[in-house]
Amino acid sequence: MNRRTWDSDWPAPAKLNLFLHVVGRRVDGYHLLQTVFRFIDRADTLHFAPRTDDDIVLATPIPGVPADSDLTVRAARLLQQATGCRQGATIHLAKQLPMGGGLGGGSSDAATVLLALNHLWQTGLTRPQLEQLGLTLGADVPVFVHGRSTFAEGIGEAFTDIELPTESYLVLHPDVHVPTAAIFGAPELKRDTPAILPGDWRHGDGHNDLETVACAKFPAVAAALAWLKTKAPHAMMTGSGACVFAGFPRRSEAEAALAALPAGLRGWVADGLPAHPLAEIE
Numbered sequence: 560m561n562r563r564t565w566d567s568d569w570p571a572p573a574k575l576n577l578f579l580h581v582v583g584r585r586v587d588g589y590h591l592l593q594t595v596f597r598f599i600d601r602a603d604t605l606h607f608a609p610r611t612d613d614d615i616v617l618a619t620p621i622p623g624v625p626a627d628s629d630l631t632v633r634a635a636r637l638l639q640q641a642t643g644c645r646q647g648a649t650i651h652l653a654k655q656l657p658m659g660g661g662l663g664g665g666s667s668d669a670a671t672v673l674l675a676l677n678h679l680w681q682t683g684l685t686r687p688q689l690e691q692l693g694l695t696l697g698a699d700v701p702v703f704v705h706g707r708s709t710f711a712e713g714i715g716e717a718f719t720d721i722e723l724p725t726e727s728y729l730v731l732h733p734d735v736h737v738p739t740a741a742i743f744g745a746p747e748l749k750r751d752t753p754a755i756l757p758g759d760w761r762h763g764d765g766h767n768d769l770e771t772v773a774c775a776k777f778p779a780v781a782a783a784l785a786w787l788k789t790k791a792p793h794a795m796m797t798g799s800g801a802c803v804f805a806g807f808p809r810r811s812e813a814e815a816a817l818a819a820l821p822a823g824l825r826g827w828v829a830d831g832l833p834a835h836p837l838a839e840i841e
């Protein structure tokens with residue numbers, strides 16, 4: 560088991576949705592999805608310090624996000640409540656992932672808090688228990704707790720793990736913040752893509768049903784996607800945007816495409832991970 564201490568670095572990696580189909584809608588309005596999650600080696604980093612009281616303090620608040628609504632603070636308080644734990648923690652968050660980027664940064668931060676404090680406080684919740692707890696924070700949190708490349712269903716909480724090939728990604732980050740709720744709430748969103756069996760999915764299959772809506776509402780997303788498709792016809796948006804990405808079998812190919820990026824577009828290259836870096840933590 561991967562022992563870590565209060566002094567350790569705790570990574571919170573980004574995810575890509577290699578496809579994302581909207582296959583229905585629940586009575587509460589949440590959308591039923593089918594998607595494949597892949598973790599990549601671009602990450603936020605968290606550090607934790609013990610406290611003599613039971614407070615949860617975020618030492619590095621994000622501008623525009625009140626500490627009480629920050630997903631890291633909410634995750635830590637949730638774990639205290641669920642376990643009756645009387646210990647506190649000071650959280651340091653070094654943010655690298657863009658917010659509203661479709662990379663799941665906030666959700667990944669929350670999952671890393673659940674995994675790290677469960678380990679450091681020795682609160683003893685199992686990974687499935689932490690996944691369930693995470694789901695109350697957001698639909699994307701459970702997969703980061705789960706920690707494996709996986710075919711996800713439901714709102715993103717029912718998993719069939721899969722192996723993915725080694726791949727590097729060119730990720731473009733249009734300079735816009737896409738609000739997830741606005742994309743899911745759009746009347747024109749296609750919500751009836753036929754469901755497939757997880758075992759029938761092949762790498763490269765599928766599309767992102769949220770892409771048409773996000774591109775119509777945010778021309779910068781459409782522009783980034785249009786350029787990326789000239790380099791890689793299979794380019795796609797991740798999650799509800801704003802980022803778009805294309806996979807390449809070799810890192811050098813992704814870097815060559817990055818080198819051709821026109822002025823006005825921003826991007827970076829990341830490698831796909833075989834699993835979340837905390838996949839073995841208990």
Ligand SMILES: C[C@@](CO)(OP(=O)(O)O)[C@H](O)COP(=O)(O)OP(=O)(O)OC[C@H]1O[C@@H](n2ccc(N)nc2=O)[C@H](O)[C@@H]1O
Pocket residue numbers: 576579588589590591592594660661662663664666696697698699700713714715739740743744797798799800
């Ligand atoms: C679209 C995805 C795909 O991985 O990623 P992101 O673009 O956020 O990274 C996720 O499903 C996003 O998960 P997450 O960002 O945690 O969403 P939540 O906070 O739970 O929900 C934000 C809002 O989006 C809508 N929502 C979200 C998920 C879902 N399956 N159906 C929905 O209708 C709801 O209106 C909800 O109020």
Ligand SMILES: Nc1ncnc2c1ncn2[C@@H]1O[C@H](COP(=O)(O)OP(=O)(O)O)[C@@H](O)[C@H]1O
Pocket residue numbers: 621624628629630631656657658659660661662663664665666668737739798799800801
């Ligand atoms: N620790 C956090 N990091 C990022 N966003 C956070 C955090 N806590 C709360 N949020 C809120 O969650 C929203 C979604 O952020 P994020 O998960 O990074 O994007 P996405 O859902 O597009 O992948 C942000 O706009 C912000 O208001």
